[in-house]
Every structure is written in C-alpha cells, then in structure tokens.
Amino acid sequence: MNVISDKLHVENNKWIGTRTIRPDGADKVTGRACYAADNVMPGMIWGKVLRSPHAHARIRSIDTSKAEALPGVKAVVTARDIVDFPLDKSVMLGIQDMRWMCRNVMAREKALFHGHPVAAVAAINEEVAAEACRLIEVDYEVLPHVIEIEDAIRPDAPILHDFLTFEDKPSNIAGRMEAKLGDVEAGFAQADVIVERTFRTRPVHQGYIEPQACTVSYAADGRATIWSSSQGQFMVRAMTSLLTGVPQSNIKAIPAEIGGGFGAKTIIYLEPVALLLSKKSGRPVKMVMTRDEVMRATGPTSGSLSTVRIGARRDGTIVAAQGTFYLQAGCLPGSPLRGPVGCSFAPYEIPNVLSVGYDVVSNRSKVAAYRAPGAPLGAYATESVLDELAGKLGIDPLELRLKNSAKPGSKAAYGATFGKVTFEETIEAIRTHEHYRAPLDKTPRPGVKRGRGVASGFWYNAGGESSAQVNITEDGNVLVTTGHPDVGGSRASIANVTAELLGIEHGRVSVQIGDTSSIGFSNLTGGSRVTFASAMVVTQSTEKVITQLRERAARIWKIDPEAVTWENGEARPAGPNAGQFPPLTLTELAAKANEMGGPIGAGVQLNTTGADPGFATHVVDVEVDVDLGIIRVLRYTAAQDVGRALHPSYVEGQIQGGVVQGIGWALSEEYLYDRQGRLDNASFLDYRMPVCSDVPMIEPVMLEIPNPKHPQGVRGVGEAPIVPPLAAIANAVHDALGIRFTSLPMSPPKVVEALEGA
Amino acid sequence: MTDRITLVLNGSPVALPPDTSPTTTLLDWLRGPAGLCGTKEGCAEGDCGACTVVLEGPDGGRAPVNACLVLLGQVHGCAVRTVEGLRGPDGAPHPVQRALAEADATQCGFCTPGIAMAAWAHAREGGSVHEALAGNLCRCTGYRPIIEAFAGLEDDGAAPPSLPPVGGATFAAGGQVFHRPASLAELLALRAAHPEALLLAGGTDLGLLVSEGRQRPPAVIHLATVPELGAIAADAGGITLGAAVPYARLLPLLDGSLAPLAGLLARLGSRQIRALGTVGGNLGTASPIGDMLPPLLVLGATLRIASVRGERESGVEDVLLGYRKTTLAPDEVIVSIRLPRPPDGAVLACEKLSRRHDQDISAVGGAFLLRVAGGRVAEARLAFGGLGPMAARARHAEAMLTGALLAPACFADAAEELAQDVAPLSDWRGSAAYRLAAAQGLLRRLYWRVAKPGLPAEVHAL
C-alpha cells in the first residue's frame, strides 16, 4: 500500500510548485556536466563498429585476420563473442526479448538492414579502428530486401525470418495484439453515420542531440565498469550481463548525464560490445556513435498504416469504433502495438471497440521507444476520423469529444476500468481558453489560408520499481540518491519535495543519481514514471528520516518520541505537556547523531502503483501557403492534467518539448530510403527537426488535479503531450484547405500535390 | 620549415605543438588535446550547434561558429572562446549562463553549452532572437524558455582581445601542408603549383570532408588572409565583395534596393554558417541549390578571376558549367564579386523554399528582377536554383513576361512557360513535379510582390 500523505492538499507550500533553480543547472550552463562522451580514462582505446553495406544479406563468413594484424588494433569482436539466445525460446528483460536484442547488437545469421553491426574493433585511436574495420572481410549473400509495410505484408514479399509465421505461413507479420469491447459489427449497425479512413505515418527519430556513447573498463578480476548515456543504468547492467555472460554483481553501471533519450535510450547498442572489446584487449574502451550511425542504426519509432472506422448516432453518441494498425518493427519484432491498440480509443466511452495491431518486420533498423510509444500515430488516425465525424454530424469537435468522454467507471477496451478521469477538464480548458475563442481570419492574404484544429490524447503512465536513499550529512545537510537518470528535471522536483517535507532551505538538499552499486534497483526512466515514482520513494524515505529525527530529539530531551513534532526544519515538543525545550534544528541533531544512535538516513525500495493515466487536449492554428505548400504553426495551446506540478517549469518543459516533437512529426520529419534500402537522410542536415523559427511559443495549460494515489498528487506528464499534435495539426490544415491529409509528414511537396489534385 | 599554429583560447595565448595536424577540427582539438569537453559534438556537420564557440574579433565583434567545421589552420591568429571561458574569474557563472539557468532553458543540457555561446555572441551582436538561435537545435525544451532567456540578454561590455596580426604562414605536419598565403601573388603561385590542393574559404562545404568524412586532405590553401579576397566596399552602384568575405560581413551592407537579398541571406544556414561561409565558396561549390546563385544571376554580378596567367572578368552565367562544375581552370581563383544594385525602379525578390524556415538546404530557390513601366513589365530577369543541374536563368518565362501586362494572368502564363526552361530532378527534397509546381507558385506570387509591396518579404513570414 502506498502512503497517502497529508501534504496532498496543503496550500502555501514553500518549495513544491515553485521554480527553484535546478540542481544540475549550473553544471549544464557552464559546460561542466559530464556526458558519456566526455569520459576519459588512462590507457583508454577506441572502439568502432563495422556495419552492413546491404539492406538484407546472409553472412556466409567473416574474416578478421587482416584487421587483427593491423598495428594498433587491440581486439575484434563478432556475433560469435555475444551470448546467443536461440530462436526457439524467448528470454524477456522487461519488454525486450533477448533473442532480438542479441541480434540487434550484432548481426548473427543475417545482416537485416543497411547499417546493421557485423563486427567491432578496438584500436589505439579512431583512425586505426576505422582502418581495421575496412580490413574485415565479410562474405555476404545479398538477398532481396523490403522496406515499406505494404510491400512487407504482400504474399510474395521477401521473408526476413523463416522462423516467423503468421496464420501458419512464413510471414513478416511477427505478432498481433487485440483490444476488444462489446460487438463492433452490432455497434456499427446502430450507427447513423460511419467514417472510415486509412492513414500512413513514416518512422521518425527521437532526435536526441547526444549520440549514444559509453566507456567500459573490464578489469583483470572480472569486474566491469560502464559509463554510459542511458535511460536506466540498471537496464544497462542487466542487458550487458545477458549479452556478455558477466554476472550482474560484477558489473557497475554508472549513469553519465544524459543528453536526451525520449525513449530510445531504454535499450543499448554499444555497451556489451565495448565490454567484450575491453575484456579482449585488457584496456578501457570508449565508443561514440556518429550522427550517421545514430540515424541509420538506432531505433526510430514505427511507421504505420492504420485504418480507423468510427460510427455514431445522429446525436453524436459514438456506438462503435474499429482500428487496424500495422506498425513497422524494423528488422526484428517489437513494435509498440500497445500504443495505438490501447490508447487510440481510451479517452472515449465507446460500448463496442475492436482494436487490432500487427507487428511487421522489414529491412530497417529495429525501432525503439519514442515518447508515448505508438500512441501518437494511433491518435492521428482516431482524432482525424473524429474530426471528420464531427463535420458530418454538424457538431463542434470539442462537443463531440465531451459528449463521448470517458468517465469514472468507464471501461477501456485495453482492459482498464477508470477511477478518476480528468479528460473532460482538459476539453473544457481548451473550450474556454482565449485561444479557442479568438476569431481566426481564414484568408489573411492572397495565397494564404488559415485553419484551426483540435485533438486529444491519452497515455497510460506507469509506476514500477524505484529506490531512494535520503541521508543527513554530519553538517546537517541532505543528500538524496535515486536510481533514475534525470532527463527532464526530476532532480529539481525531488529537491523541491525533500526540502518541503523537511522544512528546510532548498539549497541544503543535494540530489544525485546513484550507480547500480550504490542504490537499489530502479526501473527505466520512461513511461512518464520518474517523478511519480521517485517522489513517492523519496517521500517515504524522508518520512522515515523525520521519524528518526524526532526519536533523536526525544532521546536528548528524554521524552517520548510521540511527544516530538517536526516543523520548519526543527524538532519541537508537541504541545505544553511534552515539556519545555528549545527546538533542535536539523544541524544540531546531525551534529549529535553519532552519540545519539548513529548516522541518520533511510532508504525505501518500492514497486510503485497508482500512476493514473494522462489526458491532453490541444488546439492549434496553422497557416498554409497554397502556392508553395508550406504550413506554419501560428499558435499552439496544450491543456493537460498534470496532477501536481512539483516544479512547474519542468512540467511546462515536458509539454512544450513534446508538442514541438509532434510538430516535427506532423510537418517535416521522416525516414526516407533509397532503392537499395539505404537511409537517404541520415543527418541533421537532411532529417528536418524543427528549429526555433519553425514553432510558435507553445502555451501549456497545466491543470493541477491531484492524483489521489500519490503523496504529492503527481501524475506522469512527459508523454501525453506528443499524442495529440499530429491530428490537431492535420485537423487545422483540413479547416484551412478542406483537404484531409491521411499521410504524414505534411511536407511542402505533399501539400502542393494535394492542392493540385483538389 | 613549418610555422606553429597560435591562437588565443579563452583569453590565454596558446601555441600548438608543431606536429599538430592543421586539418584537425577545432572541436576535436578542444575535446581532445585541449581537454575542454564542455563543447559538445551532436552531428559533426554544422547543423546542431552543440559545438558552437565564439571567435572574438579585435574590433569587439563576436562570431559564433561551429567548431566541428573549423580547421585548426583556419583559427591561426584568432581568439576562440568556449563555454569554459565564459565563467568569470571568480568561477561564478557568467550572467548569460545565469539567465539560461534561471529561465529553465536547459533540460538534458546537451545543447546548452552551444546555446550559451550563441547567447553570449547575441548579447553583443543583437538582431532577432530567431536568427540568433536558428543554428542551435534543442530537442527537449520546445525553445520557449531559451527564446525568453535570449530576449533579456545584455552585453557584458568585456574588452576585445588584443590580437597581434599574423602574416602568412605554412603549417606542415604528418604529410599535410596548410598554406595561408598573405598576398594575391603568393596565392596564385601556390595555386598554380598545387592544383590538387583544396582551396579553402570558409570551409562550410569543405569542412565536412574532415569533420563528417574523416578525411585528411594532403594540401590546403586557405584564402582568408589574402587582402584582395577579404576586402568589401559598397558604393552607389553596388558592392565589391572579396570572394573570401564571410556572409556575416556582407549582410549589413545589403540595404535599400538590395534588402530582399538580405532577407534571403539571413536564411542561408545559420549565424554560425554565415560567420564562415562565403559567396566565393557558394560559387566554387556551384551546387544547383546554392542560395546565392539565382540572385547573382539576375543582378548581373561579375567575377574577377585571377591566375598566374593573368586576370579575367566573367559573368556568373559564364562560370557555371553544370552540376557542381565551373569553368574555372585548375590554377584560377575567384578574387572578388561585383554585385550591382538593381536599376532604379526595379523590384528584386529573392525566394527560398525549404522544409524549415532557417538552417535548411533549399528545394527550390528563385530570384527575380523586374522593371515595370506603364502598367507593363518592361524587363524581367528570372533565375532559379534546384530546377536543373545548375542555377540558371529562365529565358522562356522571361520572354513571356517581358512586355506583358502587370496582371495575375500574365504571371500565371509565365509560370506555365517555365516548364520549357527547366528539367528538375526528383530526390527526397522534392519530386520534379513538386519543384516545378513550387517554382511556378513563386512566379505567380511575384505578381503580388510587385503589385502589393506591403506583403511580408518572406514567403512564410507571419
């Protein structure tokens, strides 16, 4: 059971909800923060990966002898050095199947995409390592490849894996997921209006600015230390252990400052390879990806082919909804089917739902998680269809959503029965917002049209395992250790919580991220869980510390601990009956700690629960240049239930950052392949993420409706913001042009083509 | 005999060991031998800005540049400031850094050192915040807090560095030679002797060979120290621009009738790219989507080209030969460019179509010079980039428009006629059909530019 603290509804907090300067801020603005590529070790050498030049090829043999003979080369590894996970038995680590992970880290039987690692070298410098890679001779049997979903699911498609079958035939469909409620066909029979459309999205990359990097030192005693950029040092430890056979107890994974991940750094590429190179060479090995490698060979999110059908009565009551979502997994199974299958219809109370997802492999890099994995592409389809439905019914699109919104007790097709639901509040927040009410001049200039669109979104949010340790230093300050890499400001939020609970100045609390040997197991930074879960364990740890502090004061005063209260950073006698003693401050108690029972500190390890889902509703105005096909986002307002904003700036930051990623997804970002199955735009120069002038000042509307299952009322906020933008923008473009874009991105060429066809 | 590369790093003079490869990128040197890891590498191709450092001019100017594109031989005699050098002597963060921290303008923080440097330069140089930030990608914040922090920056008034002028130099190490000729005669002699050497102006095209391509060019001839190539002067008739003058120095001179070109130039790359990149380099690369080429074509710019054999003058059209090909002989160098002002009463429009507004390579570029008299088009010069193997005038469309009524229909006719002029290619930046359609859109748009001069200067301005 999680403790529900009485702090929940306390107003006038001193630190919670304030914009304190983040603990890691000074290091970041001065360039002192240490990221994985900044780490340097004595004796360190450089690792480099040789990658497949083919999109699909059987590896007949690999000859590394010439590379090994090159002066300066210290080690070479191939798939033979990586632990094999046979294809007939699944071994899971979280949601990752090690059969796929071992083949993703190093191609085994086949190279499955252009850029797939086939070998790696460690050498005294990067030039020698690169030269050695050129000397490795790989005998490939080139096979036909397949890139797009439509091609991969055709009966005559080249098959990537002969062990995958679907409906008893060899297939590129690696799996199916279904969520069901009621009887859809019976539901559609009751509908007066039905809208059905098919949508396409392309894979987009998470686009973190920091390429993957690590340094691994494997010592003669069999112990390994890993410094790397990841969304979970415990994941790094476990996955590296599984892939190298080194026991977890012999691996210390140290989380470097992480330069962005957005989900992609919940799996690893380099660490096991670097460990094996270090083991063979006896030297610490550093590996840093180039941007080209990041784009080509780390997971983007799935592209998709979705068909959504929604039926409603004339009064706007939705009676049935059906979704079929084909997702690109990349070269090995594992699309985020749960995103579109579960989230697409979840905000609505619909009696009859059938939502089916298919996991489709093709010769692309294996996908990785990206912010609300899979949910945005599902919402793009659903929320576009709802917009069309609203038009057909003559109902305001927000009204239609309100009318059908999930309520407490509503059952979602994915299985949940909702407790508190805060969807309506987000719709109301937009409906009453000045932005939504402001008139929009739809033809401001010749050749230019404007439109406004809305869309909503849902994300599950997550709890899970977290650990924290709160220690009082001898000089009376506070050191908090948690086990989650901080991607978006969680240290700032935790500092606010700890200072608040202890009633001390914010500056006296330091928050650090522990390595795997100094803090208990903590699951990934992902699923919008970190602030939720770590605030919970830190709260419980701090409450234990406060109990200890009260006991110490009681001992000094020789009274009962129950007769001591903790207020404003001091122990005080609880009322006149407890006795007359001057208060004891944290500093005074810390100074006396050792004579009065030893060090003060407490840790909590917990599998946290109670992370209720997140809802968001967005409104956007766009402008379309009808001659040139250019779409600009003029204004964007995003309302979301954030539970409690422990540090408002970082909640706003999550919303603003997520929306801007959504704008890129909708308008300019896409993976483009050439005929040979090679990624054509594997650089920031050619993969178009928004720069500042591409986006307006995103306006977040934070609705603070406390989550009753969390001590401070926290609700996950990081992922929901990227769910609505794709559809919201497409709906706004429809409002401007009367053209519904069913394929993303809405790049100028596509817009011009659509306008010519219109 | 080799010279040593010297520079001022964060206020202190540094002389690099003689065996330093002169084509090491500044970024690799900072993060490696110099031990300054605050400057980050996000792409090694000039696009993310995580590697932004500032070149401090002796005049107090601050030029943000991408350390990943700059070669050590290029910064000989320069003052370089990195994020580590922004801290005050007492170790406290600089006000610019404080402003970013206080605005919560950093999340993961990987972009932040580069943004701090861009901010420090912006605090002195001014201009629009969007323009100042276009060369810095941030994937976390959505930019809002960064823009807010930039809006309130103030110059710290720090004195410029004292930089003794360095003369010509030659750096030789590890089988590489990097020449910095100090006179035109020296340059031409070197060029004649080493036709295979890379001719390096700003290096924003060539730097990629080293930065991204990891090549070690055996011979480089750097142009920035040749006085004739570094001079710029404006007069009533136009601008005479040394071929190695960075865009950033040209931009403030593009006023009056040349202002539309300034609007385009402000979108070429980013501030970081414009601090290094040159018109000479744009001509030398001769890319069909070089942004400067269509305007040079319609303005009738002329080039002064020199070699040991003598000098010649040539129009831009005569120099462009094909896809990334020029008529320059192996021993020839572009010395300067004469950019005439548009004739009185003429309208100049410069357009650029790209997915992003800033820091993007064009899918289609266009420049148009129109003279209107008595309700008719008296003269039309139209040039496009991205519609064929090289930037070129559109003669059929020009003929169609010349003498036509100033009416939307006539511009639409010219747009139709454009199909006769061009043979666009399809690539992922746009299909042939899109490129043609968009170019036609630009021509139709030209009517409004001429008829309603009040329209925003840029196609996607608000």
Ligand SMILES: Cc1cc2nc3c(=O)[nH]c(=O)nc-3n(C[C@H](O)[C@H](O)[C@H](O)COP(=O)(O)OP(=O)(O)OC[C@H]3O[C@@H](n4cnc5c(N)ncnc54)[C@H](O)[C@@H]3O)c2cc1C
């Ligand atoms: C991130 C990024 C963004 C960019 N954005 C744009 C953009 O928006 N628009 C655009 O047009 N370009 C863009 N570019 C390309 C480049 O910046 C321009 O082409 C620029 O004009 C090149 O100038 P430079 O001085 O840096 O050339 P360099 O790299 O120094 O040289 C380029 C070529 O020109 C030759 N050359 C240079 N000077 C002379 C001379 N005087 N005589 C004879 N040959 C010479 C060189 O030998 C070389 O072959 C971008 C590049 C990057 C990296």
Ligand code: FES
């Ligand atoms: S590292 Fe990205 S611009 Fe230099």
Ligand code: FES
């Ligand atoms: S703060 Fe992460 S990229 Fe800017």
